[in-house]
Amino acid sequence: MEGQKEVLRLNGVGFRKNEKTILQDISFSVLESETVAIVGPSGAGKSTLLFLLNRLADPTEGSIYYLDKPLNCYPVLELRRQIGMVLQQPVLFPGTLRENILYGPFLAGRDSVVDLRKYIDLAGLGGIALDREVSELSGGEKQRVALARTLANEPAVLLLDEPTSALDPGSTDVVEKTVQLLKKKKRLSCVWITHNLEQARRISDKILVLINGRAAAFGDTETILTDPAYRQARAFLTSGKNRGE
Numbered sequence: 105m106e107g108q109k110e111v112l113r114l115n116g117v118g119f120r121k122n123e124k125t126i127l128q129d130i131s132f133s134v135l136e137s138e139t140v141a142i143v144g145p146s147g148a149g150k151s152t153l154l155f156l157l158n159r160l161a162d163p164t165e166g167s168i169y170y171l172d173k174p175l176n177c178y179p180v181l182e183l184r185r186q187i188g189m190v191l192q193q194p195v196l197f198p199g200t201l202r203e204n205i206l207y208g209p210f211l212a213g214r215d216s217v218v219d220l221r222k223y224i225d226l227a228g229l230g231g232i233a234l235d236r237e238v239s240e241l242s243g244g245e246k247q248r249v250a251l252a253r254t255l256a257n258e259p260a261v262l263l264l265d266e267p268t269s270a271l272d273p274g275s276t277d278v279v280e281k282t283v284q285l286l287k288k289k290k291r292l293s294c295v296w297i298t299h300n301l302e303q304a305r306r307i308s309d310k311i312l313v314l315i316n317g318r319a320a321a322f323g324d325t326e327t328i329l330t331d332p333a334y335r336q337a338r339a340f341l342t343s344g345k346n347r348g349e
């Protein structure tokens with residue numbers, strides 16, 4: 105879409121670990137208010153690519169820009185506030201719902217001014233008492249707490265690594281709708297790993313197909329999912345290596 109600013113840009117990104125090439129020559133950008141889905145077979149390097157965007161690792165080749173500066177020019181904690189991450193298995197601290205959601209704002213010194221209710225409602229947690237221990241919650245509820253906690257940092261970019269693969273349809277719907285709402289209201293940008301092509305169709309504007317650490321295709325969602333030119337890339341995703349959700 106014209107006029108959307110570039111939020112993330114990868115130029116020829118590669119990553120090697122223990123002499124093994126995990127990612128090679130990846131270039132694409134993510135615009136403001138845009139969701140890019142990353143799809144690809146197991147072991148293709150999807151999670152590794154997401155880790156690079158959050159500086160859990162650094163590329164061994166190429167560069168990654170966030171807005172107008174290389175990623176490594178930002179203090180890492182500030183960067184992770186602006187580029188939040190939600191993983192397949194929610195990582196929560198022992199403690200209450202309130203403590204978990206206020207953790208990020210507390211670190212930033214704004215826990216006393218934050219509107220906790222906003223994030224509770226966004227993540228569809230309205231029916232749960234704020235002083236409930238998170239260890240007592242269901243998997244779907246925990247994942248929604250993890251989402252609310254990340255959103256409480258008011259990130260500009262959200263990285264999602266199969267956030268709904270272990271969730272029931274109701275919780276999946278909450279996560280998808282929340283992200284869509286924030287795209288519209290806050291111009292949130294997302295990079296969302298999914299094994300589910302139907303989910304990719306619902307939530308993404310563009311798709312990156314990653315195969316053996318390389319970008320096999322990148323483009324508009326409908327084009328990637330329907331254009332015969334991408335049949336081979338799609339075939340990889342439905343070849344049985346791919347898990348359904």
Ligand SMILES: Nc1ncnc2c1ncn2[C@@H]1O[C@H](COP(=O)(O)OP(=O)(O)OP(=O)(O)O)[C@@H](O)[C@H]1O
Binds near residue numbers: 121126144149150152
């Ligand atoms: N810390 C590490 N050291 C060495 N190799 C690693 C490391 N992390 C991942 N790998 C390897 O990198 C490759 C890509 O792994 P990655 O987890 O990024 O793939 P993925 O596409 O996310 O897979 P899945 O869909 O199964 O989650 C795999 O071959 C994996 O074994």
